[in-house]
Amino acid sequence: MSFLQLTDVTKFYGSTCAVQAMNLSVEKGEFVSLLGPSGCGKTTTLQMVAGFEAVSSGRIALDGRDITHAKANTRGLGIVFQTYALFPHMTVADNVSFGLEMRKMPKAERRERVAQALGLVHLEQHATRYPRELSGGQRQRVALARALVIEPPVLLLDEPLSNLDAKLREEMQFELRQIQRKVGTTTVMVTHDQSEAMSISDRVVVMEAGRATQIDHPLQVYEHPRTRFISTFVGKANLLPGKVTTASSTHTQVAVGALVVDVEGAQFRPGAAVLLSVRPEKLQLVPATQGRLVGEIAERFFLGSQWMYRVHTSAGELMVLAPNDGRPALVEGERTGVDWPGHCMRLLPADDAAPAMLDAEVAA
Amino acid sequence: MSATSSVRRKSIPWWLSAPALVLFTALLLVPLVLTAVLSFNAFDPATGVKASEYTLGHYTHVFADSYYHAIFWRTFWIAAVVTLICVLIGAPEAYILSRMRNPWRSILLLVVLAPLLVSVVVRAFGWSMLLGPEGLVNGTLGLVGIGPVKILYTETAVIVALVHVMLPFMVIPVWTSLQKLDPGVENAALSLKASPFTTLRRIVLPQVLPGILSGSLIVFGLAASSFAIPGLLGGRRLKMVATVVYDEYLHELNWPLGAAIALTLLVANLIVMLSYNRLV
Numbered sequence: 001m002s003f004l005q006l007t008d009v010t011k012f013y014g015s016t017c018a019v020q021a022m023n024l025s026v027e028k029g030e031f032v033s034l035l036g037p038s039g040c041g042k043t044t045t046l047q048m049v050a051g052f053e054a055v056s057s058g059r060i061a062l063d064g065r066d067i068t069h070a071k072a073n074t075r076g077l078g079i080v081f082q083t084y085a086l087f088p089h090m091t092v093a094d095n096v097s098f099g100l101e102m103r104k105m106p107k108a109e110r111r112e113r114v115a116q117a118l119g120l121v122h123l124e125q126h127a128t129r130y131p132r133e134l135s136g137g138q139r140q141r142v143a144l145a146r147a148l149v150i151e152p153p154v155l156l157l158d159e160p161l162s163n164l165d166a167k168l169r170e171e172m173q174f175e176l177r178q179i180q181r182k183v184g185t186t187t188v189m190v191t192h193d194q195s196e197a198m199s200i201s202d203r204v205v206v207m208e209a210g211r212a213t214q215i216d217h218p219l220q221v222y223e224h225p226r227t228r229f230i231s232t233f234v235g236k237a238n239l240l241p242g243k244v245t246t247a248s249s250t251h252t253q254v255a256v257g258a259l260v261v262d263v264e265g266a267q268f269r270p271g272a273a274v275l276l277s278v279r280p281e282k283l284q285l286v287p288a289t290q291g292r293l294v295g296e297i298a299e300r301f302f303l304g305s306q307w308m309y310r311v312h313t314s315a316g317e318l319m320v321l322a323p324n325d326g327r328p329a330l331v332e333g334e335r336t337g338v339d340w341p342g343h344c345m346r347l348l349p350a351d352d353a354a355p356a357m358l359d360a361e362v363a364a
Numbered sequence: 365m366s367a368t369s370s371v372r373r374k375s376i377p378w379w380l381s382a383p384a385l386v387l388f389t390a391l392l393l394v395p396l397v398l399t400a401v402l403s404f405n406a407f408d409p410a411t412g413v414k415a416s417e418y419t420l421g422h423y424t425h426v427f428a429d430s431y432y433h434a435i436f437w438r439t440f441w442i443a444a445v446v447t448l449i450c451v452l453i454g455a456p457e458a459y460i461l462s463r464m465r466n467p468w469r470s471i472l473l474l475v476v477l478a479p480l481l482v483s484v485v486v487r488a489f490g491w492s493m494l495l496g497p498e499g500l501v502n503g504t505l506g507l508v509g510i511g512p513v514k515i516l517y518t519e520t521a522v523i524v525a526l527v528h529v530m531l532p533f534m535v536i537p538v539w540t541s542l543q544k545l546d547p548g549v550e551n552a553a554l555s556l557k558a559s560p561f562t563t564l565r566r567i568v569l570p571q572v573l574p575g576i577l578s579g580s581l582i583v584f585g586l587a588a589s590s591f592a593i594p595g596l597l598g599g600r601r602l603k604m605v606a607t608v609v610y611d612e613y614l615h616e617l618n619w620p621l622g623a624a625i626a627l628t629l630l631v632a633n634l635i636v637m638l639s640y641n642r643l644v
Contacts, residue, residue, distance in 0.1 A: 050551070051555075052551050073555070075555075077555060085546050085548030085549045088549075098556055098566075099557065102562070103557060
């Protein structure tokens with residue numbers, strides 16, 4: 001039995017289904033992210049775990065205790081809200097202390113714990129300030145300290161970094177992860193930012209239209225996306241439509257126009273319409289006479305550490321990311337070869353019907 | 365060139381606010397000053413106001429006579445009770461309204477504000493019909509066996525009608541400050557194990573206090589200077605300050621005394637409001 005267990009959790013708003021039969025098990029100390037575009041049901045899922053939204057059907061269990069219908073103020077979970085929801089009429093210290101006060105902790109002990117929590121988020125100097133006197137990043141830290149000081153069994157983060165500017169967001173990502181490692185709190189984070197989800201989570205739950213379509217380690221989600229949606233939502237992907245020609249027990253041969261490739265794995269029958277997916281950074285630009293395809297640079301974009309090229313080839317248009325490694329970049333109109341390692345190719349169903357998720361994977 | 369343009373730029377705000385300033389001066393400041401001057405003019409019952417003679421007599425009259433003390437005292441405690449009842453009804457009402465979903469929220473907000481669309485005089489007559497000896501209230505009380513109760517022409521009638529008239533002035537400022545409340549803070553308090561009541565008391569209430577404060581200042585000020593309601597529902601015997609002023613002007617024709625009472629009310633109202641503001 002895992003620490004936090006969602007079993008067939010479903011949410012209906014009237015007749016619209018916001019979350020459909022969500023199954024998720026979170027182990028103690030794990031950092032799990034719910035990732036998806038807006039309206040995919042990730043926030044609703046979090047709200048149900050928090051107890052702010054009623055569960056239509058299914059079961060939520062925390063440490064073996066059924067909390068499906070428990071009131072929000074009996075669950076004792078730490079929550080960081082997207083707007084931070086700090087109490088504007090209280091100082092930073094009072095904000096952090098509020099949860100302890102509600103637990104009837106003696107004043108002296110409370111003061112000590114508040115100081116500890118503020119130390120954890122590097123805000124010792126700001127204890128007597130009011131939230132309106134703090135910057136966005138500092139408010140974020142106060143919200144985190146307030147949620148962590150009660151030593152909750154589970155920490156819920158609702159888009160915690162979305163209100164910060166890009167640079168601060170990156171810093172806070174790593175700090176969030178560091179703090180979470182340090183205190184070891186089981187954490188569930190909701191985010192629409194795939195890089196945020198990948199960089200700090202142990203596991204990522206990708207959600208689309210109220211359903212979890214893949215629950216996996218970040219690297220696995222990135223390298224082995226289960227659906228066309230995931231392959232384009234999590235990172236970029238070149239998707240080339242093709243047809244399966246032959247399939248053995250371990251390999252599948254696919255024809256993409258004139259190009260015939262051999263892909264590992266055997267989930268498709270001969271004749272099936274598939275999408276061949278290759279990540280842009282897996283593609284290499286080679287001299288025009290070599291490689292799997294020959295093409296012409298249509299456009300190039302300078303990204304700082306990388307160049308992004310759009311290359312016209314016989315198999316279709318390809319995005320190629322090449323490191324800015326000091327060599328002169330190719331120019332528009334130049335002919336080039338495109339190559340990639342065989343093990344970097346993935347096959348996806350062309351009609352984007354997600355293959356039914358195996359139970360073993362759900363329980364993983 | 366740049367000097368003249370900077371002068372012009374500085375004068376633009378004055379020009380823009382000129383219409384409001386003219387209106388304010390002509391319609392408020394000038395009559396107020398005239399009233400103030402009038403209140404120091406001597407008065408002779410036979411010949412009327414003596415514009416060239418000045419006296420403090422009207423003020424000493426108002427401050428020395430227990431008749432006026434009683435009227436001022438009644439006016440202020442009625443205004444205070446009306447304010448208190450408006451806080452007790454209006455603040456929860458605004459909170460409940462803000463938690464409702466549309467379309468009910470819009471409909472009920474309109475219901476709260478609708479009385480503002482009806483003339484105070486019409487509403488006062490409505491109340492006098494309801495509260496009169498043959499009215500609906502006494503009729504209902506009669507059904508349960510409670511004999512006719514005198515409500516009309518008592519303080520109760522004035523308070524009930526004033527609360528009805530003033531309630532929107534409490535609901536609107538509280539509603540406004542509730543709109544500024546981050547909906548997340550209540551959930552945040554709940555997640556920290558606060559009970560719904562503690563959440564209301566410790567988190568919501570302190571944040572809407574400015575709204576309640578400004579609402580009660582508006583209600584107190586309007587109630588203490590109200591004229592139509594005490595005039596129509598308090599009757600001839602139960603006087604409040606505004607009705608006394610009216611009597612002095614139109615029945616006694618003692619304009620200077622009326623002006624002195626009116627200015628005393630204005631100053632007393634200011635003192636109460638300023639000290640209340642300081643207090644909270």
